[in-house]
Amino acid sequence: MQKRLYYILLLILTGVGFWAxxxxxMDGMSVTHLTSYFSWGLWVVFYIFFIxxxxxxxxxxxxxxxxxxxALERVGRLSLLSALFSLIAGLMFVLIxxxxxxxxxxxxxxxxxxxxxxxxxxxxxxxILLVLGELWLVMRDDLSAMATNDTGIRGTLxxxxxxxxxxxxxxxxxxxxxxxxxxxxxxxxxIGIPMALGVHGGTGSIFAVQIAKPYWNSSIVPIIxxxxxxxxxxxxxxxxxSFFGEKDAEKPNVLASLSNxxxxxxGIDLILVFAEFLIGLYSGIPQDMQSLKAVVAGQYGPIFxxxxxxxxxxxxxxxxxxxHKNGSDLMKGLAGLSTVIGIIxxxxxxxxxxxxxxxxxxxxxxxxxxxxxxxxxxxxxxILTSIGIIALVVLxxxxxxxxxxxxxxxxxxxxxxxxxxxxxxxxGPTHTA
Amino acid sequence: xxxxxxxxxPQKGAGQQKVSRRNLLADLAKATVGLAAGVAxxxxxxxxxxxxxxxxxxxPSPAPLAKQIPQDQLILRMQRELYKALQKPxxxxxxxxxxDQRKCVGCSSCTVACKAENKLPPGxxxxxxxxxxxxxxxxxxxxxxxxxCMHCTNPPCIKVCPVAATYKQKDGIVVIDYDKCIGCxxxxxxxxxxxxxxxxxEYYTEGxxxxxxxxxxxxxxxxxxxxxxxxxxxxNNTRKCHFCLHRLNEGMLPxxxxxxxxxxxxxxxxxxxxxxxxxxxxxSRVMRLKEELGTEPNLYYLV
Numbered sequence: 001m002q003k004r005l006y007y008i009l010l011l012i013l014t015g016v017g018f019w020a021x022x023x024x025x026m027d028g029m030s031v032t033h034l035t036s037y038f039s040w041g042l043w044v045v046f047y048i049f050f051i052x053x054x055x056x057x058x059x060x061x062x063x064x065x066x067x068x069x070x071a072l073e074r075v076g077r078l079s080l081l082s083a084l085f086s087l088i089a090g091l092m093f094v095l096i097x098x099x100x101x102x103x104x105x106x107x108x109x110x111x112x113x114x115x116x117x118x119x120x121x122x123x124x125x126x127x128i129l130l131v132l133g134e135l136w137l138v139m140r141d142d143l144s145a146m147a148t149n150d151t152g153i154r155g156t157l158x159x160x161x162x163x164x165x166x167x168x169x170x171x172x173x174x175x176x177x178x179x180x181x182x183x184x185x186x187x188x189x190x191i192g193i194p195m196a197l198g199v200h201g202g203t204g205s206i207f208a209v210q211i212a213k214p215y216w217n218s219s220i221v222p223i224i225x226x227x228x229x230x231x232x233x234x235x236x237x238x239x240x241x242s243f244f245g246e247k248d249a250e251k252p253n254v255l256a257s258l259s260n261x262x263x264x265x266x267g268i269d270l271i272l273v274f275a276e277f278l279i280g281l282y283s284g285i286p287q288d289m290q291s292l293k294a295v296v297a298g299q300y301g302p303i304f305x306x307x308x309x310x311x312x313x314x315x316x317x318x319x320x321x322x323x324h325k326n327g328s329d330l331m332k333g334l335a336g337l338s339t340v341i342g343i344i345x346x347x348x349x350x351x352x353x354x355x356x357x358x359x360x361x362x363x364x365x366x367x368x369x370x371x372x373x374x375x376x377x378x379x380x381x382x383i384l385t386s387i388g389i390i391a392l393v394v395l396x397x398x399x400x401x402x403x404x405x406x407x408x409x410x411x412x413x414x415x416x417x418x419x420x421x422x423x424x425x426x427x428g429p430t431h432t433a
Numbered sequence: 434x435x436x437x438x439x440x441x442x443p444q445k446g447a448g449q450q451k452v453s454r455r456n457l458l459a460d461l462a463k464a465t466v467g468l469a470a471g472v473a474x475x476x477x478x479x480x481x482x483x484x485x486x487x488x489x490x491x492x493p494s495p496a497p498l499a500k501q502i503p504q505d506q507l508i509l510r511m512q513r514e515l516y517k518a519l520q521k522p523x524x525x526x527x528x529x530x531x532x533d534q535r536k537c538v539g540c541s542s543c544t545v546a547c548k549a550e551n552k553l554p555p556g557x558x559x560x561x562x563x564x565x566x567x568x569x570x571x572x573x574x575x576x577x578x579x580x581x582c583m584h585c586t587n588p589p590c591i592k593v594c595p596v597a598a599t600y601k602q603k604d605g606i607v608v609i610d611y612d613k614c615i616g617c618x619x620x621x622x623x624x625x626x627x628x629x630x631x632x633x634x635e636y637y638t639e640g641x642x643x644x645x646x647x648x649x650x651x652x653x654x655x656x657x658x659x660x661x662x663x664x665x666x667x668x669n670n671t672r673k674c675h676f677c678l679h680r681l682n683e684g685m686l687p688x689x690x691x692x693x694x695x696x697x698x699x700x701x702x703x704x705x706x707x708x709x710x711x712x713x714x715x716x717s718r719v720m721r722l723k724e725e726l727g728t729e730p731n732l733y734y735l736v
Binding site: 027037098103104109117359363365366372 | 544555556557558561562563564565578592593594595596597598613614616618619622624625626627629630631633634635663664668669670671722726728
């Protein structure tokens with residue numbers, strides 16, 4: 001019953017979103033409240049939010065498949081799957097933000113080697129292939145099992161997605177296959193690390209290379225993008241696994257490891273943000289100063305203090321430290337959820353404050369027009385399309401979760417060896433969970 | 434009287450500036466002939482008739498350029514220099530604009546002329562005039578800063594375009610290929626001068642009983658006939674000042690230069706050391722916006 005209600009709600013939201021998307025494509029960019037002086041808004045905020053979630057989730061998966069953090073093995077597929085769907089969401093947002101979305105293919109045909117955005121689009125496409133490849137490798141045994149054992153939609157899905165692969169009947173053959181998977185997943189993971197860093201560090205560089213915006217024009221910006229991506233990725237996986245993962249003896253350990261990682265990433269992120277603001281406010285370059293003031297004590301203050309500091313840092317730290325005392329999985333999940341929502345605030349504050357001050361003093365008064373102002377609040381169409389896209393992706397993710405072997409392990413481990421000799425192996429119960 | 438003449442040469446006396454009635458009449462006559470020729474060119478090119486026979490009129494004036502030209506004839510000098518520059522291959526000329534802030538009275542007629550010439554829709558402006566105020570009462574003064582595109586030598590907007598839709602022509606003009614542009618607005622963010630605006634697809638008479646037909650009339654930017662109707666470029670594209678490239682190619686000065694009531698805007702070929710703009714750029718009053726960013730604008734201000 002609950003599940004049905006959940007799907008109905010998602011379908012309604014998706015429907016509303018599709019209507020809003022229709023309006024956006026019919027009427028063009030005039031449906032937004034963007035201006036020529038405030039040229040990127042809510043859609044770009046969600047674009048970098050989802051690219052961040054994707055890169056973060058993927059980097060988390062490399063800790064399992066490359067660095068062999070066995071404690072997190074349970075969430076390996078989950079993090080790859082959320083990396084895939086987050087990336088799809090991010091690309092949808094960047095697509096609807098284009099004035100001429102029908103010309104998206106121009107980015108692959110007309111080249112400008114000096115454009116960060118050009119490179120990023122190529123990175124995204126290669127990265128999506130890499131994630132798909134890795135996901136298929138780690139799930140192929142289960143897909144093969146689905147194809148042979150299940151009937152109905154799951155059976156069909158297994159047949160299609162397994163691409164003809166079948167688990168070998170003999171023990172020897174299985175060991176061989178497992179070895180192949182292990183090697184290839186590791187190779188893909190190793191390629192994937194610079195790629196995921198490129199995906200989100202590069203996304204940060206889209207902003208950081210702009211000399212016109214002192215608020216962005218800093219080499220710490222891409223680093224903050226990467227670290228906050230790690231925060232959001234591990235928070236999302238913590239939340240999903242805690243709320244929807246199967247309950248068993250392993251779960252508290254996995255969650256304890258996840259939440260420790262999350263705290264570590266939040267800590268690094270806080271240091272970087274502190275450094276950015278301290279240096280910026282100390283230097284006092286006027287245009288930068290106006291942006292920083294808007295964040296710390298201006299119109300973006302509530303988003304900063306409640307969202308970025310409250311929801312994305314303090315609340316998860318408190319919840320996780322409390323959960324260590326009473327061993328509550330739910331609290332860790334809540335910490336994850338709070339962080340994910342808080343990261344939206346982080347993304348808002350990474351984009352919007354750069355546009356609060358004119359490039360040349362008094363430019364806003366030189367020619368008065370509603371599209372030539374330095375203020376912005378998203379229009380209802382912008383908000384509804386965003387809700388719609390998010391609902392659609394959550395819907396697709398939920399269906400994938402239902403149908404595909406995401407969390408359940410068939411006992412056929414992808415990483416064959418399990419010794420206690422690895423440095424970051426936290427297989428044993430290291431926490432009183 | 435004029436800053437320019439003083440700078441141009443001390444060898445000529447002040448008497449030179451007095452224009453006798455006869456000279457004035459002669460000038461007027463010349464101007465009338467020029468105007469008539471201009472009209473002829475316009476009507477010929479508009480009608481696409483006898484385009485060949487009218488081209489000789491675009492040829493440079495055979496008369497040598499006088500070093501000393503009265504203020505009211507600077508436009509003729511710029512016109513002649515424009516013809517001269519157009520005879521050269523594109524890569525040998527470098528268009529530049531000079532704006533004399535002491536002469537600018539802030540009438541915004543350049544802004545309006547530009548809007549009219551390029552048929553700019555709401556929210557799109559290529560050349561706003563910024564009003565700057567200095568001092569505290571009672572010691573106050575005002576200065577005006579028209580801000581077209583700087584046509585930088587090192588333009589940040591071109592670097593970031595993901596589809597190479599915006600690029601620098603050989604003659605130094607930064608242009609946009611409307612058919613390539615995907616409307617991502619990266620260049621708008623990247624411009625340190627706010628010189629790029631987005632065409633949101635709005636109309637002035639939208640929401641009134643009738644969408645006036647003149648709003649759908651095509652502009653001739655870049656010499657292309659583009660009707661501004663739904664979803665067609667330049668709607669949902671970035672737009673910017675292009676030094677009236679379509680006029681330049683026909684031997685006409687940019688609209689803002691032609692229309693300036695105080696002759697505060699000058700235009701010409703920077704690579705020609707004898708041109709008016711080259712002379713003005715040599716002034717000690719010269720200034721460029723945000724030099725510290727290394728964009729090397731080709732738009733100079735005289736402060």
